[in-house]
Amino acid sequence: MTGDRKAVVVAIDGPAASGKGTLSRELAARFNLAHLDTGSLYRAVAAKVLAAGQDPKDPIAAEAAARGLQSSDLQRSDLRTPETAQASSIVAGQAKVRAALLDYQRRFAARAPGGVVGAVLDGRDIGTVVCPDADVKLFVTASKETRALRRHKELVERGDKATYDEVLEAMIARDRRDSERATAPLEQADDAHLLDTSELGIEQAVAQAAAIIQRQAFSEG
Numbered sequence: 001m002t003g004d005r006k007a008v009v010v011a012i013d014g015p016a017a018s019g020k021g022t023l024s025r026e027l028a029a030r031f032n033l034a035h036l037d038t039g040s041l042y043r044a045v046a047a048k049v050l051a052a053g054q055d056p057k058d059p060i061a062a063e064a065a066a067r068g069l070q071s072s073d074l075q076r077s078d079l080r081t082p083e084t085a086q087a088s089s090i091v092a093g094q095a096k097v098r099a100a101l102l103d104y105q106r107r108f109a110a111r112a113p114g115g116v117v118g119a120v121l122d123g124r125d126i127g128t129v130v131c132p133d134a135d136v137k138l139f140v141t142a143s144k145e146t147r148a149l150r151r152h153k154e155l156v157e158r159g160d161k162a163t164y165d166e167v168l169e170a171m172i173a174r175d176r177r178d179s180e181r182a183t184a185p186l187e188q189a190d191d192a193h194l195l196d197t198s199e200l201g202i203e204q205a206v207a208q209a210a211a212i213i214q215r216q217a218f219s220e221g
Contacts, residue, residue: 038101
């Protein structure tokens with residue numbers, strides 16, 4: 001039921017394995033909004049660079065991959081590997097890569113596909129850079145230990161042999177890169193609602209986030 005409902009944009013930011021991706025998908029389904037995992041754009045760029053045998057720190061290679069990104073690249077089977085995750089953090093820190101992908105994200109927010117009215121975008125700079133005027137902003141986080149446990153579980157289920165300590169070390173390094181990069185660092189927008197999922201199951205997290213969205217974007221008056 002969309003009727004004459006105004007388009008609502010929900011911006012969800014947070015560090016890796018905070019639960020923002022699952023939360024965003026659930027919220028998009030609940031409120032009948034389109035969903036864009038913006039991290040998949042950067043992972044796809046990183047995967048293309050690595051597959052070509054190039055260095056993700058090479059700004060020319062990274063920008064070329066970003067500008068040549070196709071929708072099919074978002075379906076690659078190597079988007080969730082540890083190598084791609086680390087490389088995506090590197091390419092995401094490059095101003096020209098972010099500029100190449102910024103318009104795509106803003107177009108998605110302004111004109112969601114499929115006739116859907118509004119969108120949920122999740123990433124690391126949605127509320128601060130991509131959609132600073134979003135109707136609702138959430139910053140989803142969890143302790144680094146909790147996030148490492150979640151990511152390690154995902155990797156083990158996919159057959160990866162990474163140890164918990166290796167995952168934790170990589171996560172700490174990625175958090176540092178994401179927070180300290182000069183271009184669009186990971187940070188909580190001043191008007192974002194903080195949601196710590198360290199002790200929350202997905203149902204609880206969705207319920208709390210949905211209540212915020214309902215109150216701020218859909219309530220009358």
